[in-house]
Amino acid sequence: MFEIRQYPEFSWSNSRHRTFMECKKKYYYHYYLSHNGWLFQAAEENKLAYRLKNIKNLPIALGEVIHDIIHSQLKAYLAGETLASEQELIQQVKDRLNLAFIHSKKHVDDWMMKPKKFQMLHEIYYYNKLEQSDVENIKQKIDVCIKNLLSSKSYNTIITDENIHVIEAEELKTVYFDGVKVYVVLDFLYRERESDKWIIVDWKTGKQNKTDRDQLALYVLYLIDKYKITLDNIIIRNEYLQSGETKDYTLCEDDLIEARNLISDSTEAMRRFLAQPSINKPLAEDEYEETFSYRCNSCNFKQLCDGKREE
Numbered sequence: 001m002f003e004i005r006q007y008p009e010f011s012w013s014n015s016r017h018r019t020f021m022e023c024k025k026k027y028y029y030h031y032y033l034s035h036n037g038w039l040f041q042a043a044e045e046n047k048l049a050y051r052l053k054n055i056k057n058l059p060i061a062l063g064e065v066i067h068d069i070i071h072s073q074l075k076a077y078l079a080g081e082t083l084a085s086e087q088e089l090i091q092q093v094k095d096r097l098n099l100a101f102i103h104s105k106k107h108v109d110d111w112m113m114k115p116k117k118f119q120m121l122h123e124i125y126y127y128n129k130l131e132q133s134d135v136e137n138i139k140q141k142i143d144v145c146i147k148n149l150l151s152s153k154s155y156n157t158i159i160t161d162e163n164i165h166v167i168e169a170e171e172l173k174t175v176y177f178d179g180v181k182v183y184v185v186l187d188f189l190y191r192e193r194e195s196d197k198w199i200i201v202d203w204k205t206g207k208q209n210k211t212d213r214d215q216l217a218l219y220v221l222y223l224i225d226k227y228k229i230t231l232d233n234i235i236i237r238n239e240y241l242q243s244g245e246t247k248d249y250t251l252c253e254d255d256l257i258e259a260r261n262l263i264s265d266s267t268e269a270m271r272r273f274l275a276q277p278s279i280n281k282p283l284a285e286d287e288y289e290e291t292f293s294y295r296c297n298s299c300n301f302k303q304l305c306d307g308k309r310e311e
């Protein structure tokens with residue numbers, strides 16, 4: 001049954017950790033002030049924070065659309081349906097991004113009422129325009145990402161190798177470590193029957209980042225917990241769709257200890273910002289400091305901070 005909670009449930013994720021490290025105020029807006037902002041009777045400040053939380057910039061929107069397209073394509077393959085061609089996939093991505101643009105320009109009122117159902121691009125919300133250079137850049141990225149997807153190792157293995165068994169695709173899963181609820185989304189997971197290797201595939205539309213490996217360690221912890229398999233049977237793979245590079249990793253016990261320590265240290269640090277940890281009640285808003293930096297220009301909550309820098 002749908003239950004209205006006064007405070008959100010606490011759960012840990014890599015993106016929550018990154019937001020917490022980046023700016024405490026942003027963390028507060030995203031994980032606390034926006035809570036219940038979807039309710040008709042919510043206070044205007046909660047509604048506003050919820051709306052802002054749902055804004056996406058063009059690169060993020062592109063990443064989400066490409067992930068959806070990969071998911072649909074692989075789902076179609078598993079269902080025995082005809083696969084879309086490269087040109088059709090490129091067109092699907094363009095259509096979806098055009099829709100995001102149309103929503104941002106012409107459905108502002110609808111988005112205000114239903115920020116999950118309608119879309120708002122950060123560039124339009126804050127600057128009311130898309131730079132021509134950004135549009136050209138995105139068009140180029142779409143072509144490159146789709147081309148690299150279709151020639152990627154994982155995609156071709158999945159659609160040609162009969163020796164594999166698909167286990168999970170793009171599902172949000174939860175797992176508990178030391179009593180902390182942790183969210184994990186695996187892009188794709190399959191098992192090679194003969195070698196009994198489990199391969200976790202993570203499609204990346206952005207550039208390589210040093211935190212990519214931390215994210216993968218979390219997937220491994222999840223797999224070991226859920227399927228009771230051993231570390232040496234797991235291969236984790238990043239498919240970088242912009243560069244066309246495939247990177248396979250195997251982790252060692254020390255990587256897993258580090259990942260567990262990260263979850264526990266980060267959770268402890270977050271709990272220091274709670275007035276009542278048992279119900280995840282946050283401290284007063286003023287206790288969450290702003291970290292002003294170049295990142296503010298692309299922050300979803302910029303509107304709530306504009307003007308504060310000079311105070």
Ligand code: SF4
Pocket residue numbers: 023024025026027029290291292293295296297299300301302304305
């Ligand atoms: S605009 Fe800057 S200071 Fe304000 S929440 Fe975002 S990152 Fe933090």
